Amino acid sequence: MGYQALGRELLEARPDAFCAAVGTAGVLMGVGGFLRQHYPQVYLCALEPSSSAVLSGQPAGPHTIDGTAAGFIPPIYEATLVDQVMALNEQLARQEGLFVGTSTGLNVAAALHLARKLGPDKTVVTLACDSGLKYLSGELFQG
Numbered sequence: 001m002g003y004q005a006l007g008r009e010l011l012e013a014r015p016d017a018f019c020a021a022v023g024t025a026g027v028l029m030g031v032g033g034f035l036r037q038h039y040p041q042v043y044l045c046a047l048e049p050s051s052s053a054v055l056s057g058q059p060a061g062p063h064t065i066d067g068t069a070a071g072f073i074p075p076i077y078e079a080t081l082v083d084q085v086m087a088l089n090e091q092l093a094r095q096e097g098l099f100v101g102t103s104t105g106l107n108v109a110a111a112l113h114l115a116r117k118l119g120p121d122k123t124v125v126t127l128a129c130d131s132g133l134k135y136l137s138g139e140l141f142q143g
Contacts, residue, residue, distance in 0.1 A: 002030075003026070003027070003030025003031050003033075003034055004030075004034050006030075006031050006034075006127075007030070007031045007034030007035055007038075008034075010031065010035060010125050011035065011038055011039075013123055013125050014039075014123060015035060015039070015042055015123050015124065015125040016041075016042065016043060016118060016122040016123050016124065017042065017043035017044070017045060017114055017115075017118060017122065017123070017124040017125070018031065018032050018035055018042060018043070018044055018045070018124075018125050018126065019044075019045035019046075019047055019086070019107065019110045019111055019114055019124065019125075019126050020032065020045075020046070020047060020107060020126060020127060021047040021048070021065065021067070021068045021103045021106045021107055021110075021129075022046045022047060022048055022055060022068060022069070022074065022077065023067040023068045023069075023070060023074070023103070024070075024074050024076065025046075025074040025076050025077040026076065027127065028044065028046055028077075028082070029076050029077065029078060029081065031127075032044040032081060032082075033078075033081060036081065043083045043084070043114075043118070044081055044082050044083050044084075045082070045083060045084045045085070045086055045110065045114055046077075046082045046084070046085045046086070047068070047085075047086050047087075047088065047106050047107065047110045048068060048069045048085065048086075048087050048088075049063040049064075049065045049068060049069050049087065049088065049089075049090050049106065050087040050088055050089050050090075051063045051089075051090065052069035052071065053069075053085075053087035054069065054071060054072060054073060055073060055077070055079075055085045055087075056085050056087045058087070060072070063090060064090055064102060065090060065102040065103055065105075065106050066101060066102050066103055067103050067129075068102075068103055068106065086110050086113070086114070088106060088109055088110055088113070090102075090106075100128055100129075100130065101129065101130035103129050103130065104127070104128045104129045104130055107126040107127055107128070107129070108126065108128070110126065111124045111125070111126040
């Protein structure tokens with residue numbers, strides 16, 4: 001139900017593409033699946049850190065992006081729905097200067113990359129899942 005409500009909200013943007021970090025794959029499969037029902041041509045992109053790119057066929061490894069890359073392919077992940085799997089260096093999630101958490105940083109960095117790839121006449125949507133508040137005492141926002 002929640003994914004459908006979010007999907008309906010995103011439909012207003014008339015997205016050409018949707019990208020989301022994959023943890024359990026619920027957001028990508030739920031929201032992406034809803035978008036695909038209404039816009040069959042929408043481009044769906046799964047995101048993961050390059051240091052643990054299991055969806056890309058690489059071995060699991062350590063990373064610092066909370067809620068993503070559990071080290072296995074989630075049971076609800078449907079590769080046939082996904083147009084691209086993008087594995088990004090975690091440093092990219094820090095370069096945009098937004099006060100967000102690590103998975104949101106991954107989402108935004110990937111959306112910017114995808115927007116450059118698809119061109120200026122395309123609309124790419126993603127989600128800002130969290131703020132940077134819980135990361136203040138860690139290394140993310142240090143020097």
